[in-house]
Amino acid sequence: MSRQLPSIELLQAFLTVAKTGNFGKAGEQLHLSQSAVSRQVAQLERSLDSRLFERHTRKIVLTAAGTSLVPVAEQVIGLLSDASHMLATAGRSVSLRAHPTMATRWLIPRLSDFYRLNPDVTVSVDTAYQSFPDFAFESIDAMITYGTATWPDFEALELWEEELIPVCAPALLAGTTTEEVLKTGRLVDGSMDRLDWRRWDELYPGSTGSNNGHLTFDTLESAIVATTCGQGIALVDPVITRDELHRQQLTRVHPGNITTGARYTLVYPKRVKRSRGFAEFLEWLEQEVAG
CATH class of the missing domain: 1.10.10.10 (Winged helix-like DNA-binding domain superfamily/Winged helix DNA-binding domain)
Structure with a gap:
């Protein structure tokens, strides 16, 4: 040249x-x-x-x-x-960034099945979820995002849309009713803005009391742990808390639910489909979502 x-x-x-x-x-x-x-x-x-x-x-x-x-x-x-x-990698690999609660409660427990089908693929998970990766500079193949954003410049696979239900530990219901617990119990918040409980009160006015106390956390994981320990009532995603609900560590206290509009979505640049291992991971994840 x-x-x-x-x-x-x-x-x-x-x-x-x-x-x-x-x-x-x-x-x-x-x-x-x-x-x-x-x-x-x-x-x-x-x-x-x-x-x-x-x-x-x-x-x-x-x-x-x-x-x-x-x-x-x-x-x-x-x-x-x-x-x-x-x-730089000896075998095929997938590098993800994900919301830590979602990664811990939904993704990681399912990886055993992925490894059974793809034993030579290495998966690494980065939970710096507040920072959307610069795919041009960072060695990140995809991110599992949470929120209401759309991604016109990327490929996207929606995993599920969030719905929230009110739950508490069974011990809180001893000697009382779900209606009474919801009116008098402490409301556990998974975000500092307490937005979810405000949405609940708009949809189900009068279901909570006028003087409920609040226990507020900056992460959903902390709110779930506190609720499981009997510290109040929380609005949780039943997908994220499936194990606690199945083991009856958490009990639903109202038949209602709220749809927040937030979604868990796998976002990735189109070119990453050519990466070794990612095609297998994407196919597996699509099957998990369909199931």
Whole structure:
């Protein structure tokens, strides 16, 4: 070739600046100084003979050429990341990011069946669930998300839509009724905003009391454990708490339920279907959902 191709380091520097909109922040992510990142971008601009950013006093803005380069750089880095990950592993592998409660209670117990069918595939689970992965830079194949977001730029497999039912430990019902417990018991919240119980009261006014106490946690797992220990009544997803309900560690105290609109969804870039092991994992997960 008559023209030398830009290095991956230059493309990575450009893409990080494009996503952060700031040389300093890009340097922090790349563990480089701001000036080093600026030099790399300038070198890439010289190599391509194109100006990629308009540099202003307080911000930088992508030019038309820079905007066109972003998806190309993402694809190049993504493909190289896939190839590097594939060559670095001895066998087939799947790397996931997932909500910790969902991973612990739904996914991990089912992996025994997956391993029985695919003994040579290694699965790793990362529970940094508040951070959606940058698939171009991180060695993450897919994420199991929770919430109401849609994913038009990715492939997505909906696992289930959340419904919540009110439950408590059987010990709380000794000598009383489910109606009385719901009116006088402590309400356990799995999020700091107490949104689920507010939704419940809108749908079933008068089912709770006017002076119920609250026990509030920032995770669903903590709320489930507290409720199982007899500390109050919680609104829980029966899919997530299937074992506790089956073993009668939790008892339903009202026939009603609420649909939150939140969903558990497997989200992944289209290219990851080519990764070794992921196709088998996806097929298995689809069967689990269908079942």
